[in-house]
Amino acid sequence: MGTLEEIIRDIRSTAQKCYLDTGAMSLMPKTVFEAVEDFHESRRRNGPSFAEYWKEVDTLRSRIAQLIGSAPEEIMFLQNTSMGINLAAKAVDLKVGDNVVVTNIEFPSNIYPWMNLESQGVEVRMIDISDGRLDEEKLAKICDEKTKVLSISWVQALNGMVTDLQMCSEFCQTHDIVFVVDAIQGLGVLPIDVKKVHIDFLVSGFFKWLLGPDGIAFVYINQEILGNLNNPFIGWAGMKNKFDYTTYKFDLLLEARRYETGNMNFSGIFGARQGVEIILEHQEEIGEKVQNLTQYLRDAVQKLDGAEVLSPAEGEMAGITLIGCRDSKQKYELLQKKGITVNYRNGIRVSLHFYNTTEDIDCFLGTIR
Known part of the structure; x- marks a missing residue:
């Protein structure tokens, strides 16, 4: 099965986009x-x-x-x-x-x-x-x-x-x-x-x-x-x-x-x-990584002018964050043109899994500024 870092490297090695939309469908590990x-x-x-x-x-x-x-x-x-x-x-x-x-x-x-x-x-x-x-x-x-x-x-x-x-x-x-x-x-x-x-x-x-x-x-x-x-x-x-x-x-x-x-x-x-085997073997590490990435995203969005986190501020976090910003529909279309895959739900929806990185998030943020 490999370590989680090995699984991440494998998934990212075949990804052709900056993929931030696991809430729609995940990238697929090689074993799956x-x-x-x-x-x-x-x-x-x-x-x-x-x-x-x-x-x-x-x-x-x-x-x-x-x-x-x-x-x-x-x-x-x-x-x-x-x-x-x-x-x-x-x-x-x-x-x-x-x-x-x-x-x-x-x-x-x-x-x-x-x-x-x-x-x-x-x-x-x-x-x-x-x-x-x-x-x-x-x-x-x-x-x-x-x-x-x-x-x-x-x-x-x-x-x-x-x-x-x-x-x-x-x-x-x-x-x-x-x-x-x-x-x-x-x-x-x-x-x-x-x-x-x-x-x-x-x-x-x-x-x-x-x-x-x-x-x-x-x-x-x-x-x-x-x-x-x-x-x-x-x-x-x-x-x-x-x-x-x-x-x-x-x-x-x-x-x-x-x-x-x-x-x-x-x-x-x-x-x-095969997907479930990965989760079972690395569940705690995966959960912690997703929480950390989601917190990083939300903290960064709060510092942007003209952008806000529309997801609830209280309670647990999972991998999904809804973001409101000026001209959000146009920025969503720009993200798509740049090969940054997110979703649009009356705001820009970003959903991060363990294979994402802070660099992915920074790339996204740089586009919606």
Whole structure:
């Protein structure tokens, strides 16, 4: 696997831009790329090896469990975060008159699956966190006895706001509310233990801070609620004897993989495991490096005339910072022309991973001055 510095050198050796947009998609480590490439080369030459593929699925299942503090039986795979939120929306037994609470700055993945339930009489309520705060007082004001789900991003894609998961979890437990977390912008930078912070569903893709390929995601489903969930979609891979193709016995596992319908993005599975292995081996060092780089960026922006940090000043930091400045749209376009990759979200969004450097940040700052 190598030291973190060796991994950084490898990633940067092939980068052709000053890349500051991991919040959209990460640069890909060599081991991830080669795992995907090797899968397809082997299939091209030898045909499939399904026993090996499913073994790798279970290996990744165990690695994810190790990363988030769950049991492997609580992990299942599907194609992306949006589908994972859809699973939660359809699996929770919501009735006419029930309501679901989200925030007003969520990425749409965590909005439309819940809005889809409005035609069935489920209300969607939005907490206003434009001020960068989410506390128990705000939750108590918007939730009532008909609130059945709180669904929220761990780290907001818009501005990098980090949700206090412990506070939300305790509130949900007290009020018997299902707690759903979109973790894609936090996992790989911030540590989490889903048993210490009680979460019912945690969903994440791999192609951002976990360094993996796209087209594959996981869902953690707390074992305690599995027996109370609906089955919105079912396939042979969710049965107890999934490789028995001739005896039609409807015998679902009481595990998260009951929602795995069949063969999946196996090449993505192989690549995702390599990304997760890097995070597992270097998690503390990665988290510290991202925090230091983000602080360096924010401190420097505050010293610029005509620029400001729009991300919340209080609470934890992850890798995302939203920056406001004069003529921000024009400066964003100038950055693109200069080969400096950032994102535009009503301001310039910079998202830094461990492979970035202070020199990258200085290059960015020199362009927006």
